[in-house]
Amino acid sequence: MGSVRPVDQAKLESFMGKMVGDMGAAMSGALVIVGAKLGLYKALAEIGPADSKALAAETGLAERYVREWLAAQAASGFVDYDAASGDFTLSPEQAMALADENSPVYVASAFELIASAYIDEPKITAAFRTGAGVGWHEHHECLFRGTERFFRPGYRANLVQSWLPSLEGVVDRLRGNAKVADIGCGAGASTVIMAQAFPTSRFIGFDYHEASIKRAREAAKEAGDPANLIFEVAAAKDAPGGDYDLVACFDCLHDMGDPVGAARHIRDMLKPDGTFMLVEPFAGDNIADNLNPVGRMFYSASTMICTPGSLAQEVGLALGAQAGEARLSDVLREAGFSHVRRAAETPFNMVIEARA
Template identity: 35%
Template sequence: MDDDRRAAFGAHLVSTLTGGALSMLVSVGYRTGLFEAAATGPATSAELADRAGLQERYVREWLGAMVTGGFLEYETASARYTLPPEHACFLTGTGAANAAPMASMLRAFAGALPELERSFSTGGGVPHAGFAPHFDAVGATAGDNWRRIYDEQLVDGFLAAVPGLVDRLGEGVRVLDLGCGTGHAVTVAARAFPASEFTGLDIDERGIATAEAERAGLGLDNASFVVADAAALAPTPPFDVILAFDAVHDQHSPAEVLRRVRAALAPGGVFVMVDAKFSSHLENNIGNPFAALCYAISLMYCTTTSLAEGGAALGAMWGTETACRMLGEAGFDEVEVVDSPRPQNCLFICRT
């Protein structure tokens, strides 16, 4: 037994347990409005509770964890708590930098843990519906994150990373967003490129209902949504551009979906698949600061929802090597892998 190593791991474990507990409280802060209230200026626990319309006793205990956990600062003399602006920028606001919705997504996984643990011995998995109520519409919670990302980075980041795509969208092409969830990428793109026609497809009816309500509210007539299984995508009508954001690895039949995507592309068409940027080999992911979190999310959601349907269960960590092999097997001879605006993702650009 190496005593230094033992002590270091003990400290690592305490910090891991603390991180798990604090991430639950980050979700509480996000959902109750405490971070937004704290960002408006220093306050005592009573003042903060009053600002947020909450019970002081709960707020005070939350503040205890937030101060000792390094989120807020406490001044003894005035008994006031402060959320520094350097912290507030990651915990408040409507931008993609606000990481608090991520904690809310992690919390959504906790409710399904008993069923997940059962699946370890029985096989099968937790279906998407097992994540209700937090995932009531597909990605409603995760979607908080991705909505912000689409608002800020879809057009100038993701789409601009594909040579020639923005010009083609401006001229007018037929676009499919496969596994569109609640459809925000479609509505953002449809507004930015009025000459193009956008279709969002997802198997989840509630996600599509949310998408359709947003489309109607914006009065967009160059966007439409359809509830369908991507594994049954027809070759006609063809699309000039097919997009898939973080959706292919979740499919029950990803190889079939990729074959059908290839068949549904018009000559000169392009398939742009945004997915996790990791290696298919565990040893290559050791030391990647995002890897443990993404393996955990993959286990708690991506892998188990696919296994619930008897699917391929690629998981979010299927990696670029497997992705490129499967794209090749689906008939994409030319696949270019480029960085995305987010370090956790990359784009697979597949031309016909």
């Protein structure tokens, strides 16, 4: 048994302060879901400054609940409180993050995604003991809703404006009559955005998860049912067809059990001069590079969702959500891509271009 190290009281107090802060954050996440579902943030942004009575009247909700919710939001720093007037307000910055679903920084939906980690915790805890996987389809449905709504603002802000233009010659093809596959498309947010932006090209979204494809078809209808867009149920290694000008994977290759096999199949789907666009969570190549707030979020999500999902499939390579550019490039080169480069990045994503 090792020697007992003395406790530094100042360090203990600092650490406990951090833990209390994290406990408050973990608890307050549920209230963000409540506020988003009930339209409290949107209503406060529209009518504020307002007290609990005014906000309850505006939303048709019970005032006593609204009062307590507002106090919690103010304590979290999610809304501002004026002690003199007793009114609460959303600053323009808070409104962008919590009230405007079209904002590029809207994050309220992330908390529904996070809720799935708590709901599914017993399954993941059991998997720690057995080493078994937990498939995407085995998670609570709030994961699927939260993922769609969390990723859509980032795709809307970056995909057409910067990510696709960062790829050599791809936008010119898309303005013509290109054929595009979105592998692992989930609820179709990325596919719909591309199809709307390039109406003369054809887009097919593939995902193994039937419920996600059903939701993707609903999303397409909500977007005006573009004639150049279809969704089909198919796993990455089984996606049919060929002669694609562009194949894309958005935040999903690391979830696959056999990413090398999937990438090899994607290479075979492409025209000889076609492009594979790989969008993955931003990460450095070493753990030390990722010990930051973004890495904290992605490592946690990877523990609860991505790694178990990969382990539930054949091969079970379990890249994890923080694989990093070097490891992802190794996967692509092993799959037969000779040209691999980082084309673009944001604080949350990196975009890798690969060609045969």
